[in-house]
Amino acid sequence: MNKRGSPEKGRQLVSGTKGLLKTLCFTMMSCALLVVSGCVQEPTEQASVKDYIWRLSNVLDYDYQIPPVNVAAYPRTRDLTLKVSDHSIDLLDFLAMTGCQLQITAGQRNSGLGRVMSNSQSFLYQWRFIQESGACLAYLKDEDPTLYQTLAAVVEVKKAELSRYAWLALWGGPELKQYFGVSQQWLSPQQPLALTPDTYNIVLDVIAMDANALKDVALYETAFEEALYEFQLMNTGGQWLATLAGLTQYLQLGTAMLTSETAQRLCPKGKVTPKAKILKTVFDKFYIGQVQPYLSFVHRNSETWWQQQTAMLEVFTFKGPEAFEQFVSKYLNQDRHDGLWQRYERAQRSHVVAWQSVLRQCGLMPGA
Structure with a gap:
């Protein structure tokens, strides 16, 4: 019998450790290969719909292939531009506005950082400029x-074009591009689809604001930027479009x-067949x-x-860029x-009608 701490037992422990490490390494490599090859478990909802279609095909001896679901990408940034006037105060006039808070605001716009403002920041600048212009105009009169x-x-001019800057801040910014980014993921039933009331209300209040009756920009700017950031944190819009496109494709296939010839011959003269009973199980x-x-x-x-x-679309009375209008027409027009x-x-309606037809001919309609 080997004594405790003997070389033999030491070799066994080392051997066992090496074996465990080999097993762990093999498992990790296998998982990595599964991820790389795309063989990862699909979300329950997608898997359930695919499983349902597969079972239908088995019962009805229907060969099929599912092409990839195509949802167009949100328009590119360069296709989300609106023409706005290059109407500003020149340098001499700018220097002459001494005594106006507006001079400081305009100076920030012409700084290095000001020249690379995001769409939302540019909109807030226009809002602030209009708001501060009142006191400056009274002073200069x-x-x-x-x-x-x-x-x-x-x-x-800035008042007339403020809604165009608001459009660019919302629909033309990176936040909505991320929100509607192409996705292969469907929505989960645990995932909220609609925007939170706070986010939705602040966005709508701001973009619908009357340029001739502006509220204090300082009360809204932080909340507005945070609301836009909420869009950027989500891909809900893209997942919603992927869900609708995917369901449409699977329902049409089902x-x-x-309605195939096999299904129409499932119950000759209304007689229930074993295959019809299996199909009813798939239905239930x-x-x-x-x-x-x-x-x-x-x-x-x-x-x-x-x-x-x-x-959020109907706030704006003008048409957006062509690429955007095409996207709206195809995906956002209910x-x-x-x-x-x-x-x-x-x-969905056609699928329900197809089920009713098959079950009725077999006398298997619920309640029959």
């Missing part, structure tokens, strides 16, 4: 009538199976039990989201016949 007229003209357990709850989640959460998006939402709704 008697002190320098000529400069007063010059500044008044500049302010009128409908093709249920996988369509009603797994897919339908997710479709219900999509509908329950869509109404508020559509209301928010529509309101009522457009060939838009994503209407195509999804048609796919």
Whole structure:
């Protein structure tokens, strides 16, 4: 018998340790290969829908291939520009505005950092300029009538174009580009779709503000930037579009199976066949039990989201850049016949009708 601490036992411990390390290394390499090859577990919702379609195909002997779901990317930054006037105070006029807070604000705009302002910062600058111009105009009216007229003209242009700067701050900024970024991930039922009331309200209040009755920019600027940042932290818009596009594709495929020749011959002369009973199990357990709850989640959460998006679009009375309008028409217009939402709704209705037809011919309609 080996004594405690003997060389033999030491060799066994080393051997065991090496074996464990080899096992761990092998496991880690296997996991890495799975990730690299894309063989990672899909979210439950996507997997459930795919499993449902696969089961349908097995029962109905239907061969199929699923092409990748295509959702167009949000327009590129260079395609999200709006024409605004280059109307500003020249250097001599700027130097003559001594005594106006506006001189400091304009000076910050012309600094190195000011020349590379983000879209949101540029909008807030225009807002602040208009707000501070009131006191400056009152001061200049008697002190320098000529400069007063010059500044008044500049302010009128900025007021007229403030909504264009607001559009650029929201729809033309990096935050919405991230929010609507292309995604392969579907929404989870635990994931909120609509914006939080605080975020939505502050964004809508700011972009809808009347340029002739501006509120104090200092009360809103931080909250507005934080609301935009919330967009940038999420990819909810992109996941929502991926969800609708993916569901539409799978539902259309399932409908093709249920309206196939095999399905139509499933119950000759209304006689229930073993295959029909299996299909009814697929209907009860996988369509009603797994897919339908997710479709219900999509509908329950869509109404508020559509209301928010529509309101943020309809604030602006002018058309955006062409690429943006095309994106809106295809993905953000709830009522457009060939838009994503209407195509999804048609796919869902057609799928229900297809199920009703098959189950009715077999006398298997629920309650029958």
